[in-house]
Amino acid sequence: MKNLSRSQGLKPREAAALLDCVELLSDSVDELQRSVEEMGRRGGSKNDIQTWVSAALTDHDTCMDGFAGKAVNGNVKTVVRRHILKVAHLTSNALALINNYAGTPPQLNYANEIQTSPKLLASTALSVSLSATRSSLEIMKNLSTSPELKPREATAMRDCVELLGDSVDELQRSMEELGHSGGSNIEFQINDIQTWVSAALTNADTCTDGFAGKAMNGNVKTVVRRNIPKVAHLTSNALALINNYAGTPPQLK
Numbered sequence: 001m002k003n004l005s006r007s008q009g010l011k012p013r014e015a016a017a018l019l020d021c022v023e024l025l026s027d028s029v030d031e032l033q034r035s036v037e038e039m040g041r042r043g044g045s046k047n048d049i050q051t052w053v054s055a056a057l058t059d060h061d062t063c064m065d066g067f068a069g070k071a072v073n074g075n076v077k078t079v080v081r082r083h084i085l086k087v088a089h090l091t092s093n094a095l096a097l098i099n100n101y102a103g104t105p106p107q108l109n110y111a112n113e114i115q116t117s118p119k120l121l122a123s124t125a126l127s128v129s130l131s132a133t134r135s136s137l138e139i140m141k142n143l144s145t146s147p148e149l150k151p152r153e154a155t156a157m158r159d160c161v162e163l164l165g166d167s168v169d170e171l172q173r174s175m176e177e178l179g180h181s182g183g184s185n186i187e188f189q190i191n192d193i194q195t196w197v198s199a200a201l202t203n204a205d206t207c208t209d210g211f212a213g214k215a216m217n218g219n220v221k222t223v224v225r226r227n228i229p230k231v232a233h234l235t236s237n238a239l240a241l242i243n244n245y246a247g248t249p250p251q252l253k
Helices: 012-040 046-065 075-102 111-115 118-144 151-179 183-209 219-246
Strands: none
Touching: 012 046, 012 075, 046 075, 075 118, 075 219, 118 151, 118 183, 118 219, 151 183, 151 219, 183 219
């Protein structure tokens, strides 16, 4: 964003929006850095961490809002949206994990334990993904019973409900398997977990694909696109942490 803000030929509104965005992202860096430091301190304030990460997420949204409207369409808007949306999704994932961590019993949630336990971190990420998938499944179930659905929307919704139901089963199975993983079968167990979580991620993508195309524009598509990508990102995050756990030396598993 700093490099882009120094580009020649920016429209006045683009230049102003970029300057605001640079300032907002700088604030986000400070807030996230503070959060990391507080998380690493034994007995650190969970409320402060949640506040700072939430503020960073708001900064990203505010940056994006500065490029809303047709007046700022073009390459600058495309670059900003591509980068800031990625940052916002990662920050949202971090906040979801922190919120889950905040609800963990005090004897279990010391930051240094999580930092030194890839298994605990993977388990936490799976729990967050499972919770979000269940929530989205209920939303999709309720939406699928609407009498106002077009035939193609109704079909896509039924498929989506089935896919998310499968995802809930796969993520639940993964959590259970991770909970008692260990011993000589650990590599096979982790392979199974990776397979199930990958399948859950594919299900989320397939659900979204069912609403592609202009023929599916409308409120239903908006609801789906608001909920399912979040599930996909959280599941992708969980898979990354599981892959990290898979590569952990045996003595640390």
